[in-house]
Amino acid sequence: MNKFIACPLLLLSASLVGAGEWSQFRGPSASGVADEKNLPATWSPDANVLWKADVPGRSVSSPVVAGGRVYVASASGIRSDKLSVSCFDAESGKQLWHRQLNATGNTGCHPKSSMAAPTPAADADGVYVLFATADLVAFDKDGNLRWYRSLAGDYPKIANQVGMASSPILWKDKLIVPMDSDGESFLAALDTKDGKNLWRVERPKDINWVTPVLRPLGEKAEVLFLSRTGMFAYDADTGKKQWTYGTEGGTIPTPVMMGDQVLMMGRGLVCLQPKGESTPDVVWTSQKLTSGSCTPVVYGDNIYNVSSAGVLVCADKKGNEIWTERLKKGKYWASPIAADGKIYVCNDEGVCTVFEAGGDTPKVLGTNDLKEEIMGTPAIANGSIYLQTVKGLYRIGLKK
């Protein structure tokens, strides 16, 4: 790795990743990896569940954990127009507050999805929640409203009735909001203080479910945003387009940083080596690591990727397959996550399979059935796994 890039990257990671935090989709650095220990490999409704909390309606997003609180978005009502944000004490599961908005945008979506599909982003000040209706709200940690916007009101041509699911991410004092749709389509940075636009760039008119990811570059960063028409890199401070790659890309899995390289779903999994504002080099491509919905996780020396049908592939960092395992039946929407030497993979029938990380052959440590549909990627924080089923939040962990 380039030393100039490596040092600030480490510093940035250290500043973003607080102990016990999982502040956005796939964690603070969007890696899907946590530095937590003593995580359970087995659980059931009656074992290693430290607490369970109900949430109103349906949620297919991830819980986020920041400042000792867990935030969950959900949507309810006959018209799916009741948009809830629930905050729980991360330790005890006690509900600290609950707020509910009326949707101002269209509530149409695929039956498997929900208006609570984007994952919230949180920091020490509170939480930012984007719903598939394009309602966007910011609360402080005690549930006081900081600001609210109806993006569907501001930009009425936003259109994605399959159900928008891209999640916002935080960069310094900016909330990066992806809004690719068949109508008005844009990527914007909003001031975390008051929700006003700091920059907004037009995007291709096409529905897209990818969550953007930050590529730190010293004090600056690029926002990498993948869509059907390829990868786009924007300056996180200004929105200026920096570089693009390819003419096709996946529309659900998020790009993943692997050191100073970038993994993106294109024709197979593509490993890119960015080089300034020039078109990045393709380091390697793997058809074996293709996935429909799930984002790969890079952990230790390996890449783990699961297909929608449940084929888990472990490869080295050059894309060479090490082992493949067919998982329990069910469809895989949640992305695999990793910590404590374990890989966690959950399906929509409620089964989470836990693998030992590394090794030349797959080693299953546990097959855990909560018997509740799981669509959202779990969070790992506070020595435990926060697992969001479509109707409830579980804290999975070993009793102290």
Place this chain on the structure above:
Amino acid sequence: MRFRLALALSLAGSLTAVAADAAALLNEIKKVGSEGTGNPAAATAWKEVVGQGVPALLPTLTAMDDASPVAANWLRLAAQTIVENEQQAKRPLPAGALEAFVKDTGHAPISRRLAYEFLTQADAKAPSRLLPGMIADPSVEIRRDAIAAALESAKTAESLQKLFAASRDQDQIEKIAKQLKTMKVETDINAHVGAIKEWMLVGPFDSPKGAGFDKSYEPETKVDLTAKYTGKEGKEVAWVAFNNDENYAPVDLNAKLGKHKDAVAYAFTVLESPKEMPFELRLGSQTAVKVFLNGKPLYAREEYHHGFRFDQYIAAGTLKAGRNELLLKLCQDNQSQSWTQDWKFQVRACDFTGGALPIKVTIK
């Protein structure tokens, strides 16, 4: 005595001050506009309103009555926070005032519904006391709860017919219709929801790569039901009549005009209204759609093959007394997948609760 009087006057004075302050603060919140305009001032006002606690609760609910959808959510969250703070402090909510607010149909449905939710938290017996008299409530959410409660004990055809007449949500409409059918009582769902069954259709017109969405074809300039036009591939097209008695009256353009891609079709009908009245045009469309009422644009949505639902889109407008010409433009794209072949729509004209209007649909 003097002390009590002084205390009462003082309290009254402070409450008046609170009310005055609350009004100014609530007005500040109601100023929020597009793209975050007014957010900083609204956020400051929001905290102060919440800080006032229960005295600001009813004014906040009242402020929702004429607030924009954006401001209404700011206010909703303020009211919720006040209530949650009271509950966490184990102080009782003003159940009497909330009940009076709920009963006052002069308030907006969204404000009354929120007040109702607070009331049910304060008084668990409120639903059984209030809902029996609310099956025709202007709030469709309260109405839904009232009908659901009444359905539990409705056993006769007469009681079910009453609930059917009041029902607005598709699932309740169909559930009651099904129950009535077992009693050999027929219902007319199309008449009940205001589904428009009669249309004149014309097309296809050529729309390469979706360009037709923004192009005005001849029917869009002037509707002449006797005219003939040059359609797709140079073929002549003319208006054809369509009528469908199927529930919700869907119109399958593939079946009537032939299966086409890269195409535009028009649907025309006339709504005769006894007087000027606000109305909602609720429609479902598998593909991009534009709506024109009396020659003026009423609604547009450029989205293809992302579902077809009852009340998928809602456009608010005003019918004038007499003849109202309704023209729909239905666009089909050029996607080739099997799930992109449908080309259909469904429309109803109703009041803001979803109830049918006293209008006549005719094609003349």
